[in-house]
Amino acid sequence: IGMNRKKIGYILIGIIIVLLIFLLKTKQVEGFENIELKLQSSAGSGFFSNFNKLITYLVDNPTTTKITFDMRSHGPSTAFSYIKENEELFSKIFEDYDEGLEITKTITGENYQSLRITGNEAYNFYNNNRNKLQPFHDAYNKYIRVKKHIQNKIDNKINELKNGGGADQIIGIFVRSNALANEQPSKVMPTREDYVNAIEQIPKSDNVRYFFCIDNEDELNYYSELYKPNYYTNIRRTKNTNDGEPHTKKMGTLEDLENSFIEVAIMAECDILVHCVSNMVTASLYMNMNQQSICVSK
Numbered sequence: 001i002g003m004n005r006k007k008i009g010y011i012l013i014g015i016i017i018v019l020l021i022f023l024l025k026t027k028q029v030e031g032f033e034n035i036e037l038k039l040q041s042s043a044g045s046g047f048f049s050n051f052n053k054l055i056t057y058l059v060d061n062p063t064t065t066k067i068t069f070d071m072r073s074h075g076p077s078t079a080f081s082y083i084k085e086n087e088e089l090f091s092k093i094f095e096d097y098d099e100g101l102e103i104t105k106t107i108t109g110e111n112y113q114s115l116r117i118t119g120n121e122a123y124n125f126y127n128n129n130r131n132k133l134q135p136f137h138d139a140y141n142k143y144i145r146v147k148k149h150i151q152n153k154i155d156n157k158i159n160e161l162k163n164g165g166g167a168d169q170i171i172g173i174f175v176r177s178n179a180l181a182n183e184q185p186s187k188v189m190p191t192r193e194d195y196v197n198a199i200e201q202i203p204k205s206d207n208v209r210y211f212f213c214i215d216n217e218d219e220l221n222y223y224s225e226l227y228k229p230n231y232y233t234n235i236r237r238t239k240n241t242n243d244g245e246p247h248t249k250k251m252g253t254l255e256d257l258e259n260s261f262i263e264v265a266i267m268a269e270c271d272i273l274v275h276c277v278s279n280m281v282t283a284s285l286y287m288n289m290n291q292q293s294i295c296v297s298k
Contacts, residue, residue, distance in 0.1 A: 123297060133282075177216050177238060179243065
C-alpha cells in the first residue's frame with residue numbers, strides 16, 4: 001500500500017509539473033493575454049512620431065508576444081514618405097519579434113489615443129523629469145532589434161563620433177527648422193541665443209566633442225563655426241529654417257529612411273543633449289537613460 005501511495009504521489013507531481021510547463025509556455029493563466037500588436041502608421045505623423053507610438057503601445061501592453069509591422073508610407077507630401085506609397089517601412093529597419101506563443105488578442109491601434117510622449121506632450125518627460133522615460137527604455141530594449149547591416153552602420157558612425165575613443169564628453173545639439181514650431185509648447189522655436197546660453201553653462205572636459213543633429217544648412221553652418229571639434233552626418237538637409245523636411249516635398253529613398261533611425265541612434269550616444277521638443281529627442285532619451293536632457297523650449 002505504501003508503494004502504491006508513493007507511485008500515486010509521483011504521478012500527481014508529474015502531472016503538476018507538466019501543467020506548470022504548459023502554463024508557462026502558453027502563458028494561459030487567468031488575467032494574462034498573449035497580444036499580437038499590428039500597429040499601423042498614423043496619417044500626418046513622421047518616422048519617430050510613429051515609432052514613439054509603437055513604444056507607448058508596448059509599455060501599455062506588456063504581455064505583447066508578437067509584433068507585426070504595418071507601418072506604411074503615406075505617399076508624397078506627407079511626413080511618413082519613403083520609398084513608395086503603401087510600402088511597409090519598419091520591417092526595413094527592425095527585426096521581427098515573435099515569442100512563438102499562441103495569440104489570444106490582437107491590437108491594431110485604430111482607437112488608441114495615448115500620445116503622452118509624442119509631439120509637445122513630450123516636454124513633460126524632459127529635463128528633471130526624464131526618469132519618467134524608464135518604462136519606455138525597458139520596452140525598447142526588450143522588443144526592438146535593429147537589422148544587422150544598419151547596426152553596423154550605427155557602430156561605425158559612433159566610432160567616428162567618439163574619435164576612436166579620443167573624446168571623453170559628447171555634447172549633442174539638436175535644432176529643427178521653424179516648420180516644426182507646432183511641436184513646441186509655446187508654438188515658437190527656441191532661438192540661437194537660447195541654445196548658446198544653455199551650452200555655455202555646461203561644464204566641459206578637455207576632450208569634448210559636439211554632435212550636430214540639425215535639419216538645415218543655415219543652422220548647421222552657424223553652430224559648426226561656434227563649437228569645435230564637431231561631427232555630423234550627411235543626412236538630407238534643407239537650405240534654411242523656413243523649409244520643411246526634405247521627404248515631405250519629394251519621396252525619400254531607402255537610404256533616407258535608414259538615415260532617419262541611424263541619426264537618432266547616434267544622438268543617443270551623447271552624454272548631454274541640448275534640444276527643443278521633438279519626437280527624435282524623446283526617442284534618444286529613452287534609448288539612453290544616462291543622457292542628460294537640457295530642453296531650451298519655452
